[in-house]
Amino acid sequence: MTKVDVNVVQESDFTLIDVVGELDASSSVDLDTKLQEVIDRGDKKLLINCVGLTYISSAGIGVFTSRLDDIEADHITMVLFDVADNIRSVFEILGVDQFLNLATTKEKAIQIIKGQ
Template sequence: MLNIENIRQDGYSILHLSGEVDASNSVDLDAAIQEMLSQGVNRILVDGSKLEYISSAGLGVFMSYLEEFHEKGIQLVIFGLLEKVQQVFVILGLDKLITLKPNMEEALEAIL
């Protein structure tokens, strides 16, 4: 089960993810990101501190936006990942493509 909460702050948005992202609910993550983009958000923080699992489908959602984000100057930072979830990003080399930070403070420093 995946719970997604989108909180708009001054100048950026935080996407809080809790539970598991898998093939059955990765469309919900995609929809949440689409909604943020439609609101004109150009700085996105993803709080992964309560994310217990992410499948290749979930990773694919983030990957599918990388080129668009780069072209439009949209910043994406994922923070607070549990060690086992972060290892998935590292093993696949996604830590080279997506900025990962240990906590919200460092994530904010990276985008502001």
């Protein structure tokens, strides 16, 4: 069984979610639960730190894509940053990069969140 650590930190202007490990069918439930919690409490600006994300399966990608309708309906901005090349490639091959905000650094992700 693979493991993923999902840590949620409230920063002044946004919610930071650190994702560390492998995101597959069994571990994606953890991320899905945390995302639902921050959406339910009304957070509007989500930064997903992927620097520690080493693997993502279709189930892991599904966590992000299944939330797109909620995110749009609730006017939430979600940006994934520090995405490894191998994971970014998977997003691009599947066309998911067309629907998700991807940034190379936290600073660039914050600029997207602030609408700059």
